[in-house]
Amino acid sequence: MALADELKYNDQGLIPAVIQDYETGQVLMVAWMNRDTVRMTLDGQRPVFWSRSRQKVWIKGETSGHIQRTKAIYVDCDKDTLLIKVEQTGAACHEGYRTCFYRQVVGSGAEDARLEVVEERIAQPH
Amino acid sequence: MALADELKYNDQGLIPAVIQDYETGQVLMVAWMNRDTVRMTLDGQRPVFWSRSRQKVWIKGETSGHIQRTKAIYVDCDKDTLLIKVEQTGAACHEGYRTCFYRQVVGSGAEDARLEVVEERIAQPH
Numbered sequence: 001m002a003l004a005d006e007l008k009y010n011d012q013g014l015i016p017a018v019i020q021d022y023e024t025g026q027v028l029m030v031a032w033m034n035r036d037t038v039r040m041t042l043d044g045q046r047p048v049f050w051s052r053s054r055q056k057v058w059i060k061g062e063t064s065g066h067i068q069r070t071k072a073i074y075v076d077c078d079k080d081t082l083l084i085k086v087e088q089t090g091a092a093c094h095e096g097y098r099t100c101f102y103r104q105v106v107g108s109g110a111e112d113a114r115l116e117v118v119e120e121r122i123a124q125p126h
Numbered sequence: 127m128a129l130a131d132e133l134k135y136n137d138q139g140l141i142p143a144v145i146q147d148y149e150t151g152q153v154l155m156v157a158w159m160n161r162d163t164v165r166m167t168l169d170g171q172r173p174v175f176w177s178r179s180r181q182k183v184w185i186k187g188e189t190s191g192h193i194q195r196t197k198a199i200y201v202d203c204d205k206d207t208l209l210i211k212v213e214q215t216g217a218a219c220h221e222g223y224r225t226c227f228y229r230q231v232v233g234s235g236a237e238d239a240r241l242e243v244v245e246e247r248i249a250q251p252h
Contacts, residue, residue: 003231003239018144018153025151027144030207042236074227075241077219081156083227093203101200101209105129110168113129115201
């Protein structure tokens with residue numbers, strides 16, 4: 001059985017992929033793939049995602065130039081999550097930050113918790 | 127509005143949390159939280175998850191002793207994914223590996239792709 005068929009997809013037919021900078025270890029983003037884009041990812045040089053909001057195939061950097069090159073792909077114990085180490089050019093986040101996780105929770109406890117931006121913007125939002 | 131109420135949950139009321147070793151940057155696991163366990167996570171010292179298979183609250187290490195201590199929590203641009211840096215004791219994976227992502231994809235292309243264990247087992251599976 002092909003690997004893409006062995007993976008466990010949710011009831012929308014999707015599996016999450018954690019995208020990590022292969023050099024720094026920084027977690028850049030989490031995006032989703034369906035079976036077809038998993039196959040495209042395995043066949044190609046870049047991760048290929050399925051956009052849940054636009055219901056279409058997308059590749060990071062197609063419009064922004066902030067491309068990702070696949071370095072290594074890992075599968076978790078339950079085969080329901082992927083980890084992909086990439087070489088990231090520029091900003092992974094459409095908000096212009098290196099990582100989508102540019103806000104940290106500060107404050108004490110659930111009632112006081114709030115978000116603080118902890119990254120520098122390195123590109124224009126797109 | 128409390129932070130736990132600002133987050134975007136999927137149609138099962140869940141949000142994924144990427145768990146990362148705060149010292150090495152290794153991605154250890156991805157687990158899910160509902161609004162209640164997000165609140166418990168923000169209020170406590172350890173990440174608290176919702177088990178989709180067992181439909182109950184769970185805390186890593188309750189049975190294995192391989193506990194996690196929360197060091198920092200980040201929220202992504204869409205507010206639909208969490209990143210939690212933790213101090214991990216022992217194995218994050220119930221299979222006895224430090225990380226759930228202990229298998230790497232090897233081979234060339236989607237038809238040839240297969241999994242190879244690339245981590246050492248450091249504990250008994252549980």
